[in-house]
Amino acid sequence: MTVDHLTDRIPEVLNGGAGWTAAEEAHLGRCDVCQAEWRLVVEARNHAAPRARVDADRIAGAVLARLRAEPVVLPMAGRRRWLRPVVLVAAAAASIALLVVFDDPVPRDDRAAVPAREPTMLPELDQLLESELEVILAMFPEDPVAAPRSQTRLGDLTDGELEQLLEEMDG
Amino acid sequence: MNHLIRALGLVACVALPLAAQAPGAQRSQVLRGRVEAAFIEQLSRQLALTDDQRAVVTRVLAANGERRRGLESEEVQLQHAIRQQLRPGVAANSDSVARLVDRLAANRVEYAQSFQSEMRELSSTLTPVQRAQLLLLRDQVFRRVQELQQERRPAGAAPGGVRRPGP
Numbered sequence: 001m002t003v004d005h006l007t008d009r010i011p012e013v014l015n016g017g018a019g020w021t022a023a024e025e026a027h028l029g030r031c032d033v034c035q036a037e038w039r040l041v042v043e044a045r046n047h048a049a050p051r052a053r054v055d056a057d058r059i060a061g062a063v064l065a066r067l068r069a070e071p072v073v074l075p076m077a078g079r080r081r082w083l084r085p086v087v088l089v090a091a092a093a094a095s096i097a098l099l100v101v102f103d104d105p106v107p108r109d110d111r112a113a114v115p116a117r118e119p120t121m122l123p124e125l126d127q128l129l130e131s132e133l134e135v136i137l138a139m140f141p142e143d144p145v146a147a148p149r150s151q152t153r154l155g156d157l158t159d160g161e162l163e164q165l166l167e168e169m170d171g
Numbered sequence: 172m173n174h175l176i177r178a179l180g181l182v183a184c185v186a187l188p189l190a191a192q193a194p195g196a197q198r199s200q201v202l203r204g205r206v207e208a209a210f211i212e213q214l215s216r217q218l219a220l221t222d223d224q225r226a227v228v229t230r231v232l233a234a235n236g237e238r239r240r241g242l243e244s245e246e247v248q249l250q251h252a253i254r255q256q257l258r259p260g261v262a263a264n265s266d267s268v269a270r271l272v273d274r275l276a277a278n279r280v281e282y283a284q285s286f287q288s289e290m291r292e293l294s295s296t297l298t299p300v301q302r303a304q305l306l307l308l309r310d311q312v313f314r315r316v317q318e319l320q321q322e323r324r325p326a327g328a329a330p331g332g333v334r335r336p337g338p
């Protein structure tokens with residue numbers, strides 16, 4: 001029998017679940033350390049506040065009774081059904097309002113406000129304003145037929161075209 | 172209430188990105204597309220490109236254009252970072268500045284090299300004369316871009332962070 005063994009047994013005996021064996025009783029009778037431990041634990045229990053006991057059965061019964069008493073209410077059913085179209089209309093109005101707020105009719109700067117994402121052959125154009133892009137666009141004649149006629153030489157004309165030209169000049 | 176929250180969430184998801192895309196930006200995007208289409212059209216006529224040649228030229232120019240766009244974007248970030256380091260009254264971190272300057276120099280070299288590699292890639296598709304015509308036509312565009320940017324800048328103002336077009 002050791003002090004450790006007896007110390008370990010103290011809680012079991014104190015809580016009433018077990019009793020001392022003859023050997024333990026004999027040890028306790030002659031061991032000052034174990035006697036001091038036993039007295040300390042007994043005294044501590046006597047001065048401790050009573051423990052709150054949780055009555056699980058009672059709580060479960062009360063919860064079940066309350067659940068049975070209150071009917072389940074489905075959300076937005078019956079009298080609140082009219083709310084749905086109202087919510088949709090409000091959402092649409094909010095969308096339009098957002099677009100109007102962000103769609104500033106007076107452009108502060110007509111340069112691209114977001115980075116260009118389309119693949120490009122001429123990234124140098126990214127820095128240009130709209131009006132400047134239009135200037136660059138004007139560099140390229142859309143229709144080759146519309147190219148300046150001054151580049152056409154008389155030698156390039158057919159006989160018929162030359163005759164027509166002479167007629168126009170004469171007349 | 173749940174419906175309202177869901178509806179507002181939907182509004183935020185749909186409307187905000189749409190609103191964030193300014194109409195000016197969209198129009199600029201469209202104009203840039205038209206300029207590029209006109210440019211490749213002019214190129215095709217002037218160089219008398221076949222369909223195959225045109226496809227290759229478009230692909231090569233677009234690939235290198237994207238590369239230069241990325242480099243330009245990086246240059247803007249590097250310049251910003253350098254300016255942050257060189258703020259008056261704040262001690263610059265020498266190591267950081269050295270790294271930024273090295274990267275900026277490398278970026279500019281890479282930018283110039285993109286034109287060289289572009290010509291190399293086109294050498295198997297275009298004749299030397301066609302490549303020269305391409306260079307001249309694009310130089311015209313670059314010069315005009317540069318002129319327009321200079322006209323925009325107030326007299327006496329220093330050039331901004333925008334890289335000069337062309338090699």
